[in-house]
Amino acid sequence: MSKKVHEFNDIIRKLRKDLFGKGPERIHTVFVENMAISTLYGNLTPTETFIAKTSEGREMVHLARTKMIQDVYAEGPPEGLEELVGAKFVHLFSDIKIEENIAVSVFIFDKNIT
Template structure:
């Protein structure tokens, strides 16, 4: 396994653990890609049984989207796992999150202060 794939696997483990610890459930599947100054994280199987039930109605769906997106952003901003910065040897700047309730998938983009691939 080349160094880039090894780093992506390490990041997937840290992110899965973080989400399980702070959200109560980690994703069933996770794919991490390092690209430029970003870490792209695609996940499947994020929702808890309660969130799936609530999201059956449109108002519930919107509440789950807002709670998942905003809550996870806030958690990362307050409790950003230092292991991520150690793995990529760069400083975290910001993140963007979107979730698709019907497909139970999400995309998170972490932005760092420099190109990541060159520093690995």
């Protein structure tokens, strides 16, 4: 893993830990042109796992997780993210599969990642 990918993953992990109380257990990120595509494994807190035992609970955890992360990035990227990749953050697409405890985030930047 390159140093840039490792540092990118650390920024993502810290933000999610601060936001949700638990960061992902593992993150796999690839840079493709102007995108960083991250697959995040082991995201849910024990409380979220308990709530997600019902279909209504899964829907609630999914909505809360996706909405919260979208809102945070809409306010601006985490400190150091743009400097690390050498490009301005434009948008985040994010989703989580509650049953498998896997999330995917696609970070879009204004130019190719250097």
